[in-house]
Amino acid sequence: MNRLTIGLKQAGLRLTPQRVAICKILAESKDHPTAMMIYHQLLPQFPTLSLATVYKTLNVLKSMGLVHTLGDAGDGAEHFDADLTPHINLVCVRCNSVVDFDEGLIHAVQQAVEQRSGYEIQGARIVYYGLCPQCRVNGTAKQQESAQ
Amino acid sequence: MNRLTIGLKQAGLRLTPQRVAICKILAESKDHPTAMMIYHQLLPQFPTLSLATVYKTLNVLKSMGLVHTLGDAGDGAEHFDADLTPHINLVCVRCNSVVDFDEGLIHAVQQAVEQRSGYEIQGARIVYYGLCPQCRVNGTAKQQESAQ
C-alpha cells in the first residue's frame, strides 16, 4: 500500500490486482519506466494483461497528479516518474537510460518559479540529456550514423 | 542569416527557401512552435509545402544540436525551442502555451550538472507545467482559450 494505491482508493477507484501491480512498479523502480516496460515486467505475473490497461492506469495516475512524465528519452516513448520531489533527471540519448541526479539548488529554483511566475505549478520536467559515462567510453569507437 | 541557417550551411546542406523559412520562424518566434504550427505559418508563403519537409528539417536541426525539444505541452505534439541558453519554460496545461521564465539560478544548476554528473551534456529540457495566470482566472471551465 503506497502513495499511489492510496491515491487511487481515495479517488473511489477499485484497487484491482493489475492497478496495484502497476503502482508497485512505479513506486519502487528508479528507472523511469515506459508503459511498454511496465507491461513486459508484469506479463509473467498477469499473462492476459493488456497494454491498454497499463496506459489507462498511467493516465489516471497522471491526471491525479500522482506521477509525472519526462517525455521521450530517445526511444520514442513516454517515461514516467513517481518521484514528485523536485529533482533533476539525466537522460542518455544513446542507451536511453534515465537516472536521478541530486542537486540541492533545484529546490530554490522551484520556489522561485512558484513565487514569481504567477502560475499554479502542478509539476516539473527537469531533464538534462547527453551521453552517460559508460556510453562516453564506448563512444570513442562508436557508430557514426552520418555519411557513407 | 541566423545561427540556424549558418549551421545548416556549415554542415554542407543546401539553404533552400523552405529551410531558410523554417529556421527564420524558429529563430524569431518565442512561442516554442510545433511542426504543425510552423507548417501552417508557412503555407501562405509556400502553398505546396509538405509537413514531411518541416519534420525533416526540424530533425536535421535537432540532430545537429541547433534546436531543443521540450516534449508535449498537453496538445500531444512536440514543441521546439531554438534558444539553447539554459532557461526555464513554463507550460500551461490548459491553453498549451509555452513561455520562457528568467531565473538566474538555472545557470548554476547547469554548471553543477556538467561538473558533477560525468555526463557529456548536450542539452536541457527544463519545464514547469501548470496553469498560467490567465487560465487560473478563467476558473475550472474547460477549453477557454478560443472563445466564441
Added chain:
DNA sequence: TTTGCTTCAGAAAATGATTTTCCATAGGAG
C-alpha cells in the same frame, strides 16, 4: 443466494503525430 447496477480488464480497431518511401526535379561541378 439472487437481482440489478456499475466498474473493470482485455481484445481489437482507431487515432494521429511522425517517419519513410518513392520519384521528378533543382542545382552544383566539371
Added chain:
DNA sequence: CTCCTATGGAAAATCATTTTCTGAAGCAAA
C-alpha cells in the same frame, strides 16, 4: 550541356497511444 547528388512533396507506412466494445467481476440491497 551532362552527370550526379541532394531535395521537396505526395502518399503510404509506422507505431505509440487512445478509444470502443463486451463479457466478467465487484458491490449492495433484498
